[in-house]
Amino acid sequence: MGYFTGIGERSVTLAASPSIVLAFGPFDPSGADGLPADAVTCGALGCHGLSVLSGILVQDSTGPESAQALSPELIDDQARSLLEDMPVQAFKAGAVYTPEAASVIAQIAADYSETPLVLHLGAGLLPTEDAAEADADEALHEAILELLLPQAHITVVEHHLLTRWLDEGLLPRGDSDADDPAQILIDNGAQWVLTLGQPAPQGGLINLLLGPSRQTASWPCMPAQPRTHDTAGLTATALAAYVARGNDMRDATEQALRYARQALEHSFQPGMGLRMPRRFAAEV
Template sequence: MRAILHNSDYTVTLASFPLTLVFGPFDPTGSDGLPADAITCAILGSHAVSALTAITIQDTAESESVLPCAPDQIDDQARCVLEDMAVQAIKVGAISSVEAVSAVAQIAADYSQVPLVLHLGPQEISSEEVEDQDETEDVVGATLELLVPQAHVVVIEGRRLNQWITEEVLEAAGQELAPAALQAIGADWVLVTGNQQRPGHLVNILVGPDNLTISWPWTAPPERIRDSGGLVATALAALLATGHGVEDAAKKACAYAEASLNQSFQPGMGQRIACRNPIIN
């Protein structure tokens, strides 16, 4: 809906855009997290509103520390937004504690009519201390138990999904396809990106209700680039917000991500950054 206001000096266009609520960390380099997600949403026709889950102290080479937000802060911020504005889709990224996972899961339950896109990517816990490794496992376990069953679409990289099945983080017994292990615990749709079918041949696999399975080629992103699944997940959520169906949104999100990754740039001494406003031929 658009309204045009006129007077002798200026013209103002007021527009109503679909809204996407993004849960995620603040990455100061702009390579991931809320700043990057806001650009992705804008490019794809949605306005991003956000709930901060953590602040990272980092450059393009490494993350020095992660400052998680308190669960009640995450809850308060998300509910302030949701009670004020009608959100059309929700995307959940990295969450740094079991308590925060629980808070987000309760919000998702209270707004179950809004499609939720869950990215199962790396957690924002940078230390290699044993206790932090244990905490990461606890966060993954809580995410699988509390958020996957509420997800309309789960996005996960093929390598991570296969690793979780090998390490028995996920139970895949009796499942013909690895994504079905996530459907077995409640996900409606599962999008696996960059799954290796054979050496040098990667595909995306979308598995939906009634054993619907679609696959299409995926071009490996350039080396030294951050996890690409968050880019796909945000694009998919923004496209759902604008009214696309899951199949169409998944394919368009992957095409957008490929273009963004192929036009990545290296502004510092570390990893490359995806161009979130790519030129698409």
């Protein structure tokens, strides 16, 4: 079936709508991460990316300097407007900056519980030496773990962050008797957890997928290249895209890790700071 374009007599075939991913996150003007990068990743993987702004970063290629949070009401209005208009096959939650924002996203995920949510845990917290800001960061961390984590179908997190949070008491054990921080996340309500850069028993590093009934799968972890942006957000967005396209959790994880590895292998340095993954260079 075609439609008249108004240019000559040519008819254009209407293409089927691609799978849609709705990403919650900040605007990163450098394009290293956040919503601009998420949209590019979705496009590279054959999906259409929708964006719900959680904050605005001041950032260049060296990293973030500051973040301005959006109100939870604005976050909710953005998301509800999109969800009432278009069918969404997957959510991705990146950085949020207030407990109220985490609560709003958790409520949206609960209202659309049939839509898988990929949570990038650990995104968005800026280093601070101010006691009041540190307390606010702890409250935000607590809200994400208590409200958002149980709504996520899979959580993507760096192993070193989980270990640090466990040591600092930011990852509550609850009734868990596990030593593995990823299993503690499962015991705290997570469904699936993908930990990046976890030490393997035989040496080296692996990316470990842990799921219900202690299901596991692992893949080799490429050693981190010097002066390269963190790729956990890239992996989480790619995972959301593959889930949106109908892949099961294990296959979506494997494909997302492969995509992130190839994008990183073709990384480039656009400024004086860190290298960035080349999202359209990967074979998909």
